[in-house]
Amino acid sequence: MSTLTGKVAIITGGSKGTGLGIAKAYIKEGIAVVLTGRNADALNAAKTELEQLVPDAQVLTLVADNKDHDVPAQVVADTVSQFGRLDILINNAQEFRTGKTIEDTTWDDMQATFDSGFFATWRYMTAALPHLKTTEGTVINMGSGAGVQSVPGHAAYGPNKEAIRGLSRIAAKEWGRDKITVNVINPYVASAESERYEKAHPEVIAEIMKGIALGRIGDAELNVGSLCVYLATEGGKYITGASLDVDGGAFIRP
Secondary structure, three states: OOOOOOOEEEOOOOOOHHHHHHHHHHHOOOEEEEEEEEOOHHHHHHHHHHHHHOOOOOOEEOOOOOOOOOOHHHHHHHHHHOOOOOOEEEEEOOOOOEEEEOOOOOHHHHHHHHHHHHHHHHHHHHHHHEEEEEEEEEEEEEEOHHHHHOOOOOOHHHHHHHHHHHHHHHHHHHHHHHHHHHEEEOOOOOOOHHHHHHOOOOHHHHHHOOOOOOOOOOOOHHHHHHHHHHHHHOOHHHOOEEEEOOOOOOOOOO
């Protein structure tokens, strides 16, 4: 039996891509997962897929839009009502508006990106904090190489992801006294969103692929999910305030 069996995780944007990959890794460890997303059909499909993968998996799905300011507190409340605790918070959901220069980026682009990303991450963290104190919990926020490496055409998305990294480092210092760890993963793995972006901007993807040291795109469950598992274990609980690049060496940095 895994040492994580019985723990409970919220995974925002958990119906597909990176979020679903993390959910698959977690249910195999006996972790109950709460998946949020904007599309009920996609959430139901994810729940079915997870229950087929692990028949006794505990999966709660909640239709939720990260841009709704009241959503994080309600999701946390529903999670604790259903499972009685909260151990892990994965802030993964994010509206993805890219391919625009700074001068072409609109206020709506900025507002939607930051509301669904940085501000939602902050709201989920503050709503979850009382419960994470009780369980000496784990927070994992999703960053991006687009922010770390200041990739052109990401005028809203990149700064938003950097704001999330900044918030995470401060939280790691403030919450360490409660034995809560806070880390950031910067992933580059295959997903429906990456496939959509590849079709829309093949020239950008072609350039990115040239720079990936390992020459391939990663797998959400195997590469990101397994790291999320480790960060929640006793062995991983001495890592906090870190930015971990899971990108095959696409953005090697000091």
